[in-house]
Amino acid sequence: MKTITAPAHLCILVLLLVCCQQLSYAQTRGSKTEVGFAERIDNVPDSNKYIALHPSVPIGTVLKVHNTENNVSVFVRVIGQLPKVSSDPKLIVRLSPTVFEGLKVSPGRRRISVELSYVENTP
Template sequence: SIPMGVRKNTPKVAEEGRVHIVKAGETLYGISRKYKVKVDQIKKWNNLQSESLNIDQRISIGKQLEADEILEESLPFPGARKHFVQTSETLEQISAKRNVSMDSLKKWNNLRSNDLRIGQIIWYRNYDRSSEPMTVKEVFGKKIEQGVAKQIEDMEDTDKYLALHKTLPSGTLLEVRNLMNNKKVFVRVVGQLPAAGLNENVIVRLTPKSFKRLGILDARAQVEITYYDD
């Protein structure tokens, strides 16, 4: 029995909206019993699609956990944000949706394969490289450029794999690689890309068919182009 005047040491009620840090061996059922709430409530508060948990995962109890309530020191890396894996969602789709490379996602989340499970937390960081200057290097006689690609606008014949480049002559064959998913396509330069205005930070413009082949879903993408500069 508990002596009079001594309050029993029970967890805070759900209405206070606290955060529980998952420990090894803990389950959603066990956490729900601890805080006297239902498993479905915890899943709703945390947008969980399954009952799978990770060690050190932050579980909100009592309210939806907002982004600004996540303490910086609790994040796996500065500026980290959460993505919850949905049904049938792949790492490639998350890469395209969050505009980060698959290699970065695997590194940040210690993934050894591309296999994912529903409800799994994938940490990512928003990083806009659109204002970065183009990088150029030469390897075994090949020129390699990395930077932003956009679509060609107002071109009559767009059902081909074509490109506009700032310096390369028409007829030059380029290998273009999408840095987000490693998909590649060969395109032929058919004209010069003006260096000013909307093309200031763009290294190449591609036809819509080329964008589709590369799996680019947005208006721009980070690409690598390889060619021989005779």
């Protein structure tokens, strides 16, 4: 069996085309960005998952969470609504302890500055 390898420049070109196509899709589907604070969720039953609570994004949405303090990003799934009991309007999301670890947050910290990105699910 003969192995065919593509030149590196061709692979890079294909990768760029795919990325541009995905970016174009995100722009036409309503890409959204939010900036504010994230807090850690305590007492998460299945703490090894990357999960989040958000006040308005539909359950099941995947968010890109960017830690603006150290430029580390992870992807999380929204599993529920963020209760509106907080008096802080800058609190935009609550994240599982595993997400805080993935974002390289110091173990004692419960709140960080983040930027959220996601594609709004519109018809």
